[in-house]
Amino acid sequence: MIHYLIIDDEPIAHRIIENYCENLQHLEKKGNCYNSFEAMQFLNENDVDLLFLDINMPKLSGFDFLKTLSNPPKIIVTTAYKEFALEGYELNISDYLLKPFSFERFIKAINKTIDTTQNKKTTATFSTIETQPNANSFFLKGDKRHHQIHYEDLLFIEAYGHFTKVYLRNEMIVSPQKISDFEKLLPKLDFIRTHKSFIVAKNKIKQIEGNRILIDVHKIPIGQTYKENINGLFL
Template sequence: MISYLIVDDEPIAHRIIEKYCSMLPHLEKKGNCYNAFEAMQFLNENEVNLLFLDINMPKLSGFEFIKTISNPPKIIVTTAYKEFALEGYELNISDYLLKPFSFERFVKAINKTINTVKEKDTLLGFTKPIIESLGTSFFLKGDKKHTQVHLKDLLFIEAYGHYTKVYLKNEMIVSHEKISSFEKLLPDSQFIRTHKSFIVSKSEINHIEGNRIIIQNHKIPIGQTYKVNVNKLF
């Protein structure tokens, strides 16, 4: 698990980051601090792998706070001020998020942070998610729980950086499994790889338009090297 601490004087910023983190496996909140002095005390008593840090805080700024930490964890700056980005990177931060930031940009920052850690499995204490097949269903670890996914409810799967989005009829689960693991698990008779980033359920395809597959309101691309797979459906 990647343990994280939020340091920001705005409560709404905490809620947004917590919401985004709850959608990603392997992220575990350790605490909330609303100024740099609270964060100093927290880090003296606890260890975390990642800080979400605001810059503009009372008494001591985020960058001044970074300079007080002798062995800082990975840091993602979250701020409304774009003009301090260069200074942030000079302090070896992992990424610089401008408020308001989207979930997609947030995931990109998390992926970038993971990439900067050598031997991340050891340093961050990852445990590989479990996919255990039961024939017509499988258990998938995501959102800090194991969910039983029934093949009949699975629409498609999308590779998403270090994560994979599993789209079901009633929900979407973000998993840390690679799309190649799903390709090995899912039966060829029911699922087809249509793109380097997509696997779809054959029975859920509404129609095919040129180089796109339509499933409900989703438009899924057909990759050039996977066209032969799709042509076998006709």
């Protein structure tokens, strides 16, 4: 589990980060601080793995606060000021997010920050897939809840950095599970690997044209090494 602390003088910034993190169950909030002095006291009493740090705060800026830390955790800067990016990277921050930032950009920052070894340890310790032999569904942990995923509702799965996007009829769930785990889990008669980053439900394929598969409104690429799989679908 990755424990994070938000340091920002704007309450709305805390809510945005918290809402994004709720979709990534291996991230757990350790606390909220609204200025650098609160953060100093908090870190003297608690250990965290990741800081979401604003720059422009009263009395002591985020970067001045960062310079006081002898052994800082991973840092993702969240700010509205792009002109301080260079200084941030000189302080060994992991990423620099300009407000307002999207969930996709946030995911990229997390991927960049959490190294592969740490993520593998998290995934192994906190399994996100639960299934039973001969079942027509499985439980997937996401948004801090367990979702029952019926195979018939599953459109396709997309690898996304250290995460996986599970596309259903009416929603998309982000999971830290590897796509290779889904490939082992899903019935091979019903699902097919079409690309190093995609697994699709055979009965949801609407069209195949060239190197693309159409599922609902989504266009899925066909990888060169997976063309033989697709050719096996044709009579």
